[in-house]
Amino acid sequence: MKKVLFCALNARYNHTNLAVRSLCAYAATQLKEKKFENILDLRIKEWSINQNAEEIIRNIAEAFNGTEPDLVLFSVYIWNCSLIYKVSDTIKQIFPKMIICFGGPEVSYQSDEVFQKCYSPSFIIKGEGERPVSNILIKFAENKHKDTFITELLSVNGIFFRNGHFSGEFKPVQLDEIPFVYSNHSAFLEREDIKNCIVYYESSRGCPFNCAYCLSSIDKGVRTLSLERVLKEITFFMEQDFKLIKFVDRTFNIDSNRYLKIWQHIIENHNGKTAFHFEIEARNLCAESFEILSKAPTGAIQFEIGIQSTNPKTLKAVNRSTDIESIAKNIKQIPKNIHIHLDLIAGLPEENLISFGHSFDYVASLKPEKLQLGFLKVLSGAPISEKASEEGWQFMHTPPYEVLQTPVLPYRDVLILKDIETLTEIFYNANDFHYTIRFIEEISSLFGFFYLFAQYINKYKKGVPLLRKTIDWFAILAEFIPFYFSIPFQVPLLLQEFFQNTPNQCELQNNSLYAHEFLRFDYIRRAKTSNFSSWYQRYYDKNAHAESLHKYTTVKSTRLSYANSEYEEFAINPLETPIKKQKTKILFLYAEKEKHSTQNYTTKENTSFICL
Structure with a gap:
């Protein structure tokens, strides 16, 4: 048998590759129709x-019982292309007669450049690969002389060749023609742990919008998988206890008749374990959706919503809606049991540092579980690449093609935003500092806070590295808090519009105290610890701890009860608003690890609190 290997290099170990599974599954059906299934051995x-x-x-x-494949197909993306080029060139050097093919978004729109960088691929597939790959494999099965195989592919549409020839466009397959890849044995090959991975699922292709920075804007129209099949396959995921299913649909909630039935099906049949992640357009949420979503188990449904900017000029320049108020109104109506990620993109047209700061604060005010700050990638083939070239933007010419500076955002400001991105991940998204950051956000500009915090770290702590331990970040923030609440009168001119309401000295002192107490609360809330840093002032009463355990819990084992609880006193009640000075004793009850080992989706708290 001829040996064909589909290769995927994922961004992380727990990720999976939908593309190679889809290509392999569809090709297998076409080969079977031609009665070629015993001629080719397909593996992933x-x-x-x-x-x-x-x-x-x-x-x-x-890959094939100690022997090499005859044909290798690589799925190439922005995050894996450099490694694939190295691997493919080396494997071609070892096995010169091996045929290598590339496909994927990273190579579909720049085949000439890829052929120049990498000598190993004989051809590159453009766009959706199911039809071209199946036709290529049929030709491969029919081929009698390997030396003539590439020439025989000239009749297969959708292929770029090394000599610059393109074989022509093709009609993509309908999604219902592609078998369900996760019930197929090939999908589990080499991934026995797939149920615990992030599994990608596709119920539609294409996007109705025309965002200038996105490759999806090139493909017009949307094709969908039949609703009956989607519901059946969602049921399979829940019956099999998959952990996280990420829908890769570019905009999931286009048709309310469709998306409401899918959400309703998840809610009515949920297993208490599987989480479903959707990328949605907030403006498209209908009134009925909020009522349906309110019945979902907490964490069962996650939304990712791309706001990208709140600057009207920026949104207009990238062909996005400028109706931010309607978007915000719908986001605020999404029930609290739905986990929300909101996205911003730095480096878009007309967006300078101050404009981005206002976008950042506006999105933070919507209180998402995660605020994802990304940087514009100037992708070959995306409409914005022409604008970037015409206006002299500077961006990386190798992956990830990130913007370096624009006419309104100099490189130094990009570096500031890089630091703010890091601090956002650590202090906003990780949940370790939840109460502290939410307090700071209520009384001041979060963008201004992170800007000044980054300046402080760069000046006194040798930069904003990613590799500090969480316990170290607590200490740095504890050191910065009194500094921050002493500086509103010395705010840099650049940031003054973010600090227009200057508190008086008494308010500053109170805010500094409150922030410090929230930080102490977060420190104990996040996990049981016996390691208290020098910044942390302990107010522990062993007798009060024991008394509260016996009063509010069932003590079966004194050792375990102490191991899974903590007692502390605070100068405020961190669980009460409005905030005021009030001595508060709190018993912390930590969830036992084994109780959360089957909890497959994120919840805000694994700790409960009892005010004594």
């Missing part, structure tokens, strides 16, 4: 980009 292998090239090369060389 996955790695992560954190594995070294030598290991991947060896795995490919031994």
Whole structure:
């Protein structure tokens, strides 16, 4: 048999690749129709980009019971292309007669450049791969002489060749023609742990919008998988206790008749374990959706919503709606049991540092569980790439193609936003500092706070690295808090519009105290610890701890009760608003680890509190 290997290099070990599964499953059905299933042996292998090239090369060389494949197809993305180029060129050097093919968004719109960078691929597939790949494999099954195979592919549409020839456009397959890849044995090959991975699922392709920075804007129209099949496959995921299903639909909630039935089905049949992640357009949420979503188990449904900017000029420049108020109104109506991610993109047209700061504060005011700050990627083929070239933008010419500076955002400001991105991940998104950051957000500009915090760290702590331990970040923030609440009178001119309401000295002192107490509360809330840093002033009463345990819990084992609880006193009640000075004793009850081992979706708290 001829040996064909579909290769995927994922961003992380717990990610999966939908593309190779879809290509392999569809091709298998077409080969079976032609009665070629016994001529080709199709296999899938996955790695992560954190594995070294030598290991991947060896795995490919031994993929078929210790022998190499005859044909290798690589799924190429922005995050894995550099490693794939290295691996493919090396494997071609070892096995010169091996045929190598590339496909995927990273190579579909720049085939000439890819052929120049990488000598190993004989051809590159453009766009959706199911139809071209199946036709390629049929030709491969029919081929009698390997030396003539590439020439025989000239009749297969959708292929770029090394000589610059493109074989022509093709009609994509209908989604219902593609088998369900996760019930197919090939999907589980090499991934026995797939149920615990992030699994990507597709119920539609295409996007009705025309965002200038996105490759999805190139493909017009939306094609969908039949609703009956989507509901059936969602049921499979829940019956099999999959952990997290991420819908890759570019805009999931286009048709209310469709998306409401899908959400209703999840809610009515939920297993208490599987989480479903959707990328949605907030403006499209209908009134009925809020009522349906309110019945969902907490954490069962997650939304990712791209706001990108609140600057009307910026939104107009990238062909997005400028009706931010309607978007915000709908986001505020999403029930609290739905986990929300809101996205911003730095480096868009007409967006300078101050404008982005206002976008940041506005999105933070909507109180998402995660605020994801990304940087514009100037992708080949996306409409914005022409604007970037015409206006002299500077951006990386190798992956990830991130913007370096624009006419209104100099490189120094990009560096500031990079630091703010890091601090947002650590202090806003990680949940370790939830109460502290939410308090600061209520009384001041969160963007201004992170800007000044980054300046402080760069000046006194040798920069904003990612690799500090959480306990170290607590200490740095504890040190910065009194500094921050002493500086509103010395705010840099650049930031003055973010600090227009200057508190008096008494308010500053109170806010500093409150922030410090919230930080102490977060420190104990996050996990049981015996390691109290020098910044943390302890107010512990062992007798009060024991008394409260016996009063509010069932003590079966004194050792376990103490191990899963903590007692502390605070100068405020961190669970009460409005905030006021009030000595408060709190018993912290930590969830036992084994109770959360089957909790597959994120909840805000694994700790409960009892005010004594």
